[in-house]
């Protein structure tokens with residue numbers, strides 16, 4: 001299979017630009033969830049017995065759990081029997097060249113600004129494109145394989161690298177971890193898998209591009225990244241969905257494993273459909289992301305720019321197991337319209353001299369509600385642990401809200417934990433200063449907001465930073481004045 | 482040509498300007514002096530359109546246009562520039578990026594394309610040299626952590642690049658050492674031209690040694706109470722505002 005190549009470029013220009021639906025022949029199973037559905041998903045994917053058992057264990061645990069309600073988000077409770085758990089573009093014969101990619105799919109990705117083919121030589125980003133939870137194309141596989149890097153869909157990994165998958169799946173986010181992680185473990189349909197062998201610096205950025213297309217389906221994908229000793233990888237994730245009046249559930253799980261001296265940088269630009277100004281429709285983005293710094297001196301950095309979704313509920317976390325390991329979380333979360341975001345991180349210090357940095361920038365506009373929820377936990381074993389948390393909120397207008405909920409738990413007296421927080425309004429002084437210099441209110445808002453987020457954007461690869469800035473500006477349109 | 486007639490303005494329910502009359506012809510430099518709290522900054526803000534001031538009476542026309550009807554950014558596009566008494570910090574926004582955005586915003590209103598980055602940088606380099614600003618200020622956040630003097634130089638830099646036709650300088654000399662004062666004054670003088678009017682607010686006669694005004698006005702309690710040539714500054718320097726205030730008080734009794 002010769003994959004198409006592409007580059008994730010401008011994800012957004014004006015309003016919500018990705019709200020279109022592509023007419024692709026899709027296979028959807030009937031709504032509802034029980035053990036048979038789990039079996040059906042597994043059999044559709046020709047999965048080995050162990051994986052089916054793993055799914056069933058997750059399912060059986062999930063039915064005993066109840067939907068969490070502690071997050072600061074308000075929404076009608078979800079009817080889990082009213083969701084279809086499998087939707088996939090109708091399978092096509094194996095692709096031999098780019099030309100064989102379904103023309104509708106190609107057109108969809110063209111519309112998204114992810115042009116196929118022509119940028120093959122220009123771009124240095126390998127992309128795994130996932131539509132409705134199924135990987136439709138992975139680019140640059142051959143080139144990556146030369147370096148020994150495995151980058152493929154989750155299903156393919158299960159078939160071709162079962163031992164690697166089996167050894168790591170659920171090792172960071174156990175099936176019982178939380179309600180949505182258990183649900184995902186039972187019904188996940190696809191996702192991306194990435195393996196960087198010892199000593200290898202991944203020769204290009206890896207990227208997964210998620211697209212929800214079908215109506216009334218949930219999207220449950222899994223990403224698993226394993227970085228062996230001394231390796232390095234930078235990973236980007238982008239997401240969009242059509243505009244629809246009903247809410248759709250996205251419950252993904254991402255697991256990262258960094259061995260000794262390995263480094264993983266994981267960046268997300270999340271732009272799921274946020275719903276309209278009155279709060280109709282939009283994605284419920286309930287995602288579990290966690291990394292394990294398994295080895296000494298390993299490092300995991302999460303950078304996220306959350307501009308989409310009706311409700312975002314996620315806490316990319318790092319378990320700092322290895323001595324001298326480092327965890328970082330840089331976040332920009334913007335809520336406009338009726339959006340609600342409850343996001344933050346958990347840094348669990350286990351190893352000696354582990355350190356973590358948290359920089360969270362929350363922006364609330366219109367009726368948006370933005371909560372930073374973060375946990376810093378220093379276990380008794382974590383001699384010399386250090387954490388620095390900086391948590392800033394910016395309010396635009398007076399109908400929005402910002403909330404900061406830090407949990408700090410320190411069991412080792414040698415630990416140093418610092419927390420700084422600020423809440424500000426876009427200053428009238430700043431606004432007048434900009435306008436006096438000829439800059440319109442809208443441009444000034446986007447400039448001030450982007451300035452506010454600069455520390456986080458600096459962590460993103462260039463193209464993503466540019467895109468993130470544009471996304472913020474677009475999302476803020478109509479929020480000023 | 483700026484024409485201010487019977488301008489009344491208030492903020493937070495208090496009347497600050499109580500009938501200001503002032504004309505500035507193209508090419509002229511006028512200075513405004515006056516005690517603290519007399520309304521000098523208020524006048525500057527009202528002229529440049531700060532939202533939290535309410536004009537309750539009077540009019541301001543600039544080149545025949547009703548200035549008060551324009552939004553602040555439209556006034557900027559019409560050539561009004563205010564060098565702030567307290568320049569504002571904008572964290573995370575690069576100083577030259579900000580300035581280029583401003584330049585391009587104003588160009589856009591004139592139907593001009595954005596300025597080429599290289600051209601802009603060349604112009605900015607030159608303007609920075611003129612006000613002896615360190616090049617490290619280019620990419621620092623706007624005014625963030627700048628010293629008082631650096632902020633004032635930055636205002637002059639912006640003024641130079643934006644080429645206003647009506648420049649209002651609100652105590653641009655305050656907090657400057659002697660060298661900086663000379664540098665800032667040179668920057669201002671370099672912009673003097675037959676098309677450009679300037680309104681220079683200051684407390685100190687010494688600035689007016691460098692920027693020699695065509696006229697000096699004294700603002701007290703929201704009104705211009707004295708106007709004269711540059712010798713008025715010397716007189717004020719010698720006697721302070723006590724005489725004027727006494728005079729006002731007696732007038733106030735009869736008014």
Ligand SMILES: Nc1ncnc2c1ncn2[C@@H]1O[C@H](COP(=O)(O)OP(=O)(O)OP(=O)(O)O)[C@@H](O)[C@H]1O
Nearest residue numbers: 492493495497515516517518519520521522523524
């Ligand atoms: N936002 C505001 N709310 C209440 N009072 C205000 C406000 N802005 C200005 N004032 C008052 O208006 C009066 C005039 O202020 P202004 O800043 O114009 O004085 P100024 O002549 O520039 O003084 P200085 O020489 O100290 O700079 C002062 O009494 C000030 O306290």
Ligand SMILES: [Mg+2]
Nearest residue numbers: 521522523566
């Ligand atoms: Mg003042």
